[in-house]
Amino acid sequence: MTQLFMEPVQKFVTSAGRCIYTFPVLAFPSLVANIYVISDGGRVILVDCGSGMEQSNKDLLAGFTAIQETFGDPIGLADVDVIVITHGHMDHFGGLPFIRQHTGAPIGVHPLDRRVLSHYEERVVVAARQLETFLQRAGVSAESREAIMAMYLYAKGVYRSTPVQFSLEEEQAELVGVQPHHVPGHCPGQVCLQVDDILLTADHVLSRTTPHQAPESITNHMGLAHYLDSLARIERLEGVRLCLGGHEEPMADLPGRIQAIRQVHDSRLNRVLDICREPTSTADISRQLFGEVHSYHILLALEEAGAHVEYLYQRGELVAANLEEIEQEPNPVIRYQRV
Numbered sequence: 205m206t207q208l209f210m211e212p213v214q215k216f217v218t219s220a221g222r223c224i225y226t227f228p229v230l231a232f233p234s235l236v237a238n239i240y241v242i243s244d245g246g247r248v249i250l251v252d253c254g255s256g257m258e259q260s261n262k263d264l265l266a267g268f269t270a271i272q273e274t275f276g277d278p279i280g281l282a283d284v285d286v287i288v289i290t291h292g293h294m295d296h297f298g299g300l301p302f303i304r305q306h307t308g309a310p311i312g313v314h315p316l317d318r319r320v321l322s323h324y325e326e327r328v329v330v331a332a333r334q335l336e337t338f339l340q341r342a343g344v345s346a347e348s349r350e351a352i353m354a355m356y357l358y359a360k361g362v363y364r365s366t367p368v369q370f371s372l373e374e375e376q377a378e379l380v381g382v383q384p385h386h387v388p389g390h391c392p393g394q395v396c397l398q399v400d401d402i403l404l405t406a407d408h409v410l411s412r413t414t415p416h417q418a419p420e421s422i423t424n425h426m427g428l429a430h431y432l433d434s435l436a437r438i439e440r441l442e443g444v445r446l447c448l449g450g451h452e453e454p455m456a457d458l459p460g461r462i463q464a465i466r467q468v469h470d471s472r473l474n475r476v477l478d479i480c481r482e483p484t485s486t487a488d489i490s491r492q493l494f495g496e497v498h499s500y501h502i503l504l505a506l507e508e509a510g511a512h513v514e515y516l517y518q519r520g521e522l523v524a525a526n527l528e529e530i531e532q533e534p535n536p537v538i539r540y541q542r543v
């Protein structure tokens with residue numbers, strides 16, 4: 205197994221004197237996620253809770269112990285007053301059934317991700333259908349589709365629906381104690397949380413990785429267009445001194461990081477246009493963009509390629525080149541060509 209370097213617990217203090225503790229959990233064997241605990245000496249807010257996998261839960265408990273031992277702040281899971289989930293991805297909310305055994309604190313998430321947490325089984329069945337259609341139209345072979353769907357459904361089998369007590373909307377800053385900013389794109393209900401002069405960017409902006417994109421045709425309010433709009437939104441925020449992401453390291457230069465992420469998408473969009481001088485399926489575009497990838501990365505690459513193709517198609521820079529086929533078949537492979 206890959207040995208990942210994990211930071212110990214860290215503490216940041218906001219301009220208003222609030223403490224933000226953060227520690228990593230191993231959400232999946234090769235994915236470290238950051239947990240945040242905000243304390244003003246009275247109210248304690250827990251932001252995200254890991255994947256719910258055994259190691260992730262252990263790391264979560266160890267993180268609270270480390271806060272006590274390192275900083276002498278006697279906070280445990282039972283002291284949490286509010287639980288805020290930054291978005292509906294498993295590495296951020298999957299630990300909810302586990303922490304429910306330790307605290308009855310109300311759980312909040314943006315309304316667009318609420319049903320993912322509270323009606324998970326229904327959501328998986330419906331999302332799987334959408335995904336299958338996408339894969340078919342992308343030109344993924346039947347055999348490969350079956351393998352991808354099995355992987356998708358296996359990874360989703362760990363969580364059990366957990367009731368959500370409140371919707372995390374921007375006007376509720378006072379109730380929650382932090383200012384949510386809705387930034388759809390990476391996930392429909394993605395929020396950044398502003399705590400005085402520190403912004404928890406969750407998976408909207410990360411220090412090293414360009415956050416994953418998937419097409420809106422699979423899930424509404426995702427897709428590159430929403431994401432780029434949301435980047436501009438966060439760029440306009442004033443008074444942000446430091447950003448802390450849902451993974452990876454703290455970021456001092458938010459505008460610089462946003463610029464770098466935009467450049468990655470710009471060059472990827474140009475590459476897609478280049479590839480589509482000849483009619484090309486999304487699966488072939490994905491192969492040309494990302495080369496040979498394995499296991500879950502096959503799906504991630506296809507979604508990423510799909511998001512870029514969709515963005516260009518929406519803007520009329522690509523057209524479907526095989527109209528006759530599309531007309532005749534129920535779920536045809538679409539071949540895109542640049543205009």
Ligand SMILES: [Zn+2]
Pocket residue numbers: 291293390391407
């Ligand atoms: Zn995410």
Ligand SMILES: [Zn+2]
Pocket residue numbers: 237293295296407450451
């Ligand atoms: Zn994540």
